[in-house]
Amino acid sequence: MSDSAGYSNLMQFVLSGLAFGSIYAMVAIGFNIIYNATGIINLAQGEFVMLGGMFLVWGQDELGLPVWAAVAVSVLIVAAIGVAFERIAIRPLRNPSVLVLIIITIAGSFLFRGAVLLVWGDRLFSCDSFLSGDSIWILGAIITRQRILIFGTLLVVGGILAVFFGYTILGKAMRATAFNRTAARLVGINTRTMVMFAFGLSAAIGALAGAVVVPVTGIAWEHGVLLGLKGFAAAVLGGLGNNAAAVVAGLLLGVIESVAAGTISTDYKDAIALSALLIVLFIRPAGLFGRAELTRLGQL
Amino acid sequence: MLRVENLVSGYGRIVALKGVSLHINRGEIVTLIGANGSGKSTLLGTLAGLIRPRSGHVHLKDREVTRHRPEKLVRQGVALVPEGRQLFAPMSVHDNLILGAYTRRGDTSEDMENVLALFPDLKDRLGQAAGTLSGGQQQMVAIGRALMSRPSLLLLDEPSMGLAPRISQEIFQALRGLASAECSILLVEQNAHLALAAADRGYVLETGQIVLEGDCETLRHNRDVQRAYLGRGYQEAWEE
Ligand SMILES: Nc1ncnc2c1ncn2[C@@H]1O[C@H](COP(=O)(O)OP(=O)(O)OP(=O)(O)O)[C@@H](O)[C@H]1O
Numbered sequence: 304m305s306d307s308a309g310y311s312n313l314m315q316f317v318l319s320g321l322a323f324g325s326i327y328a329m330v331a332i333g334f335n336i337i338y339n340a341t342g343i344i345n346l347a348q349g350e351f352v353m354l355g356g357m358f359l360v361w362g363q364d365e366l367g368l369p370v371w372a373a374v375a376v377s378v379l380i381v382a383a384i385g386v387a388f389e390r391i392a393i394r395p396l397r398n399p400s401v402l403v404l405i406i407i408t409i410a411g412s413f414l415f416r417g418a419v420l421l422v423w424g425d426r427l428f429s430c431d432s433f434l435s436g437d438s439i440w441i442l443g444a445i446i447t448r449q450r451i452l453i454f455g456t457l458l459v460v461g462g463i464l465a466v467f468f469g470y471t472i473l474g475k476a477m478r479a480t481a482f483n484r485t486a487a488r489l490v491g492i493n494t495r496t497m498v499m500f501a502f503g504l505s506a507a508i509g510a511l512a513g514a515v516v517v518p519v520t521g522i523a524w525e526h527g528v529l530l531g532l533k534g535f536a537a538a539v540l541g542g543l544g545n546n547a548a549a550v551v552a553g554l555l556l557g558v559i560e561s562v563a564a565g566t567i568s569t570d571y572k573d574a575i576a577l578s579a580l581l582i583v584l585f586i587r588p589a590g591l592f593g594r595a596e597l598t599r600l601g602q603l
Numbered sequence: 604m605l606r607v608e609n610l611v612s613g614y615g616r617i618v619a620l621k622g623v624s625l626h627i628n629r630g631e632i633v634t635l636i637g638a639n640g641s642g643k644s645t646l647l648g649t650l651a652g653l654i655r656p657r658s659g660h661v662h663l664k665d666r667e668v669t670r671h672r673p674e675k676l677v678r679q680g681v682a683l684v685p686e687g688r689q690l691f692a693p694m695s696v697h698d699n700l701i702l703g704a705y706t707r708r709g710d711t712s713e714d715m716e717n718v719l720a721l722f723p724d725l726k727d728r729l730g731q732a733a734g735t736l737s738g739g740q741q742q743m744v745a746i747g748r749a750l751m752s753r754p755s756l757l758l759l760d761e762p763s764m765g766l767a768p769r770i771s772q773e774i775f776q777a778l779r780g781l782a783s784a785e786c787s788i789l790l791v792e793q794n795a796h797l798a799l800a801a802a803d804r805g806y807v808l809e810t811g812q813i814v815l816e817g818d819c820e821t822l823r824h825n826r827d828v829q830r831a832y833l834g835r836g837y838q839e840a841w842e843e
């Protein structure tokens with residue numbers, strides 16, 4: 304094998320990995336938003352992703368919607384499910400411990416998975432690429448349009464969130480709630496609304512990730528588990544709560560996974576993300592980019 | 604302006620306020636002095652809605668506001684500058700101040716200007732993370748943030764705590780200028796000298812009960828107050 308062939312192979316793995324990395328990054332952002340608002344690690348986050356894919360297919364097949372409308376419908380429905388989940392399962396508790404809340408999110412994930420299995424069965428669903436047309440050559444690699452779209456979705460979501468949290472009063476109020484809940488209440492922020500909003504926003508971002516991934520991998524009732532786990536790995540890798548770091552960590556995870564699958568074996572693809580998670584938890588529990596303070600994770 | 608009747612409040616089984624009554628007239632600065640653990644912060648926390656009282660009544664501008672949540676009380680004109688300042692530490696000074704105006708619609712740039720005129724030290728630090736400021740500047744941000752909601756009742760919990768005397772005096776000077784027909788002040792202090800010099804009237808709180816009240820002149824000459832809160836060494840330091 305010549306050097307240039309080796310290079311283009313590597314490039315192929317790297318660029319393919321960016322697509323999955325983008326998904327992990329978006330799932331990680333979902334974890335972060337809820338974590339920042341509540342201190343909870345929402346273990347139902349992966350199910351929001353799965354539901355996003357399911358409702359996309361449902362919107363296209365059952366409602367006959369064009370793909371963009373089906374994405375919008377799916378995101379809205381899943382956001383509503385996220386809000387409802389918060390109102391029904393989280394809010395009514397009085398002074399719950401973080402551990403109790405996390406267990407509730409596990410229960411929620413079982414519930415969502417069971418409901419999907421019941422309604423749609425255990426089939427693998429799929430749909431066409433959102434953009435028609437041939438794959439594109441970039442830097443010696445050939446990438447499908449859907450994968451480019453997935454990466455673009457991450458950039459747009461990241462950009463919108465950066466503006467939202469950095470420049471709008473609602474975004475600032477959400478961050479203020481994360482930093483100091485008492486002070487947030489004292490300036491008149493309804494912190495419960497912020498928590499509800501965090502669940503809705505996380506669910507929406509998860510659903511979007513779940514929708515754009517369908518043309519690449521298809522979607523089935525059990526897909527949320529692994530997507531959630533890898534997103535969680537990215538969130539921890541970046542340092543829980545830090546969205547910019549989560550994007551870097553998610554992309555890194557996607558690329559490592561893809562390169563390892565291409566050069567070693569696809570069998571170990573999933574194990575790599577989980578090994579990375581465990582190694583980071585042991586060596587740098589505050590994440591690759593985090594400072595030593597492991598404040599809220601330490602509460603567990 | 605504010606009328607508190609028989610307020611009983613606390614934490615779980617601990618009763619920290621055992622029937623407190625007091626009032627504040629429009630435009631007044633009223634101080635509440637008391638030792639550690641006497642219930643001062645509990646009173647302010649209850650007035651701001653953070654702690655729900657067990658019984659008693661709170662009237663603000665002749666409207667009953669007992670048991671309102673903090674979010675609602677801010678909109679009704681109550682702003683608390685809490686003990687320990689409680690800033691949004693990683694956020695900029697500007698964002699901290701802007702969030703103070705969270706309940707308000709419309710243009711708040713005039714209020715921002717007023718705060719910066721009151722505390723010119725903050726002008727050059729608007730972009731800086733609030734947590735990186737000096738203690739005195741953080742206190743200014745905390746007061747400024749409360750003012751951004753245009754309160755008619757400003758509650759301050761030990762604003763001089765941990766500050767150098769010169770800085771405390773600067774802050775108290777600013778407070779004197781703030782009290783007006785639109786804004787009355789309830790000032791909690793351990794530093795009775797500073798408090799009695801700045802206020803119009805005062806109350807003395809001991810283990811959850813008001814034991815003394817009167818205008819500042821009277822309180823300053825009261826022997827119990829002198830013994831308990833105006834130790835002689837302190838007085839000398841003050842007069843220097
Ligand atoms: N969160 C809490 N839980 C239980 N008890 C508390 C709590 N906060 C205060 N207390 C108790 O309530 C009583 C009044 O406390 P409070 O903080 O109101 O006093 P304070 O006058 O503000 O004191 P300091 O001058 O130290 O600020 C004290 O006995 C204190 O131990």
Ligand SMILES: [Mg+2]
Pocket residue numbers: 643644645686760
């Ligand atoms: Mg106190």
